[in-house]
Amino acid sequence: MNSCYLGPEISPEQFIPEHLFLFLIKGTMNGYDGNKHYTLKAGEYCLVRKNRLARYNKVKDSDGFEKVAILFDEDFLKSYLKNCSFNSQGFNSSETFLSLHPTEKVSHFIQSLKPHYKGEGRIDPKMVDVKRQELLNILLQLQPELANVFFDFGKPGKLNLEEYMNRHYKFNVSIERFALLTGRSLSAFKRDFKAIFNETPSRWLIKKRLNEAHFLIHNNKKKPTDIYFDLGFEDLSHFSFAFKKQFGRTPTELGR
Incomplete structure (x- = not known):
C-alpha cells in the first residue's frame, strides 16, 4: 500500500x-x-x-x-x-x-x-x-x-489582504477559505477586497491566474498542460475556455 x-x-x-x-x-x-x-x-x-x-x-x-x-x-x-x-x-x-x-x-x-x-x-x-x-x-x-x-485553537488573525492574495492567488480554494485565512468574515473579506482591488474576488482571481498563464506561455514557452493545475484551474478545458474568453486565443494557439 x-x-x-x-x-x-x-x-x-x-x-x-x-x-x-x-x-x-x-x-x-x-x-x-x-x-x-x-x-x-x-x-x-x-x-x-x-x-x-x-x-x-x-x-x-x-x-x-x-x-x-x-x-x-x-x-x-x-x-x-x-x-x-x-x-x-x-x-x-x-x-x-x-x-x-x-x-x-x-x-x-x-x-x-x-x-x-x-x-x-x-x-x-x-x-x-x-x-x-x-x-x-x-x-x-x-x-x-x-x-x-x-494546542493553539484560535482562528487566524487579521492579515494584510493585498499581500496575502498576491502571494496565494494560485491556490485552488474557495472565497470562504480565503476569508478565514486572512482573519475576516466573508462579508468583511469581500468589502476589504473591493476597496483594495476594485474588483470582486472571483473575477480578480481568474484575471490574475490568466495573466500569469499568458506570461508563462508567451514569455517562458511553457505548455498549457504543465501550468493550468498549478495556477488553480481544476481542468484543462475550463482553463482553455477562460483563457480564450480573456485573450481571444486558446493557450495552445498562443504557444505556437
Whole structure:
C-alpha cells in the first residue's frame, strides 16, 4: 500500500484544516506554501500546520512511493489536553512545513504500525487514537515548544489582504477559505477586497491566474498542460475556455 492514514479524511483542497504529520518511506515529496518550496526525502518527516495553504506532489523513485500521514484534528488534541499539562514555550517559526528533530523513536513508531494494517493503507480503527497519542507524546518530548502549535485553537488573525492574495492567488480554494485565512468574515473579506482591488474576488482571481498563464506561455514557452493545475484551474478545458474568453486565443494557439 502506498499510504497509511491515521485520523479523519484529509481534505482534497489545497487547504490544511488540521495539523498533518508526514513521514516519507519511499520517494520524494515537494511542497509549496506560496512563500517557500520544501522537499521531503525518504526517511524524513515534517509537520504541516493547520489553517495554511499548501500544495505538494509526489515523485517516485526506483522502489515507488510510500508515505504515512497522520492527522491531529482539534477534537483529538483537546481530548489529549484534558489528560496532560504543558509549559508554554516560545515558538518563532512561521513556516507551513515544520522540520522536526531527527530521532530513532519516530522511525520505530512507524515500524510499529505494520502489525495493525487492515488493508487499503489503513490501520485498525481501534488503534488510531492509541497510535496518534503515542506519536504526539514522542514529538512533544522531543520538541516541547510544539505544544504552542498543537494546542493553539484560535482562528487566524487579521492579515494584510493585498499581500496575502498576491502571494496565494494560485491556490485552488474557495472565497470562504480565503476569508478565514486572512482573519475576516466573508462579508468583511469581500468589502476589504473591493476597496483594495476594485474588483470582486472571483473575477480578480481568474484575471490574475490568466495573466500569469499568458506570461508563462508567451514569455517562458511553457505548455498549457504543465501550468493550468498549478495556477488553480481544476481542468484543462475550463482553463482553455477562460483563457480564450480573456485573450481571444486558446493557450495552445498562443504557444505556437
